[in-house]
């Protein structure tokens with residue numbers, strides 16, 4: 001499946017993007033599978049925030065952003081599997097034989113659409129948070 | 145054509161308007177036009193929205209969601225501008241979004257975090273609320289929607305109705321002054337549709353509700369009909385629904 005995704009991106013975008021995406025996806029999926037089976041999400045987020053806190057102090061990484069990224073992967077992996085099942089069932093019901101391309105195209109399209117909607121939802125809830133005053137950055141606004 | 149400036153005295157809308165509530169922010173669209181990939185979807189929008197309950201109806205693809213997204217800067221106009229209490233959505237989008245909440249049609253895509261309480265906390269963190277105040281605010285919001293028992297549940301394993309209540313609570317916990325809803329009841333069964341309808345009717349902030357459910361808007365202060373790239377009708381719910389039935393079916 002990753003191979004086909006890779007080919008599709010390489011065709012539609014460029015190889016560099018495709019490679020980056022492939023590696024990112026593969027790593028994230030493996031990580032997500034490993035940890036979702038064994039850890040409570042809240043503990044995991046806490047862990048990531050603590051893990052990246054030293055990096056944040058020197059300004060390399062933003063723990064909140066990493067924690068958001070990890071939760072997004074956690075929420076998307078089971079959803080992609082569920083959607084995969086749905087599409088397969090829908091196609092089987094219409095008498096289509098299992099065909100990777102026929103499965104993957106709607107799967108990718110729907111996943112990208114959902115990702116777009118989630119990105120809007122994140123925006124709508126005022127992400128990103130204002131920087132903490134201790135970080136030296138100005139707060140953009142002062143919520144009451 | 146234009147609805148009265150406020151709810152009629154003694155009306156349900158008036159009762160909802162407690163003295164402690166801040167008034168609804170004024171949302172102004174000034175010559176706003178917006179399209180995708182060079183194709184204009186809406187143009188010449190000049191509106192002043194200040195009523196507490198505003199409905200938006202129209203055919204599929206008429207541009208209702210696009211209009212809704214203009215109101216909190218998720219979409220910015222290609223021409224003209226959109227102001228919320230005088231703030232331009234183009235330059236002060238984040239501030240506008242802290243005042244104008246948004247509830248999407250599909251709660252699956254609105255709920256970001258895997259545990260309900262975490263998802264509720266997300267918006268509060270984004271507002272920069274001190275960490276120690278967050279659990280109290282979350283508990284209070286869950287309580288007010290009668291879903292305190294869902295706090296520790298996996299958000300994506302809830303039923304459709306529960307998810308939509310969580311999505312609504314996660315917006316309300318941020319205490320917006322107006323909430324825009326894009327078809328909040330479309331994916332729900334009758335019972336949950338009524339639950340959401342009651343929650344929307346009872347909530348303190350003002351609401352702009354996009355819907356295909358013509359009954360939902362019957363008690364509203366003002367209803368807009370989106371048709372052929374603009375607002376084709378703007379007035380009381382009964383007349384708006386009648387206009388819509390006549391011209392769009």
Ligand SMILES: Nc1ncnc2c1ncn2[C@@H]1O[C@H](COP(=O)(O)OP(=O)(O)OP(=O)(O)O)[C@@H](O)[C@H]1O
Nearest residue numbers: 180181185202203204205206207208209210211370
């Ligand atoms: N992100 C987008 N990119 C390109 N075109 C879009 C995008 N969003 C909407 N459109 C197009 O703009 C038009 C209006 O869409 P919009 O979603 O605002 O309609 P709507 O009234 O909400 O429809 P519905 O009742 O089906 O939800 C449609 O023709 C749609 O295809």
Ligand SMILES: [Mg+2]
Nearest residue numbers: 208209210326
């Ligand atoms: Mg829509």
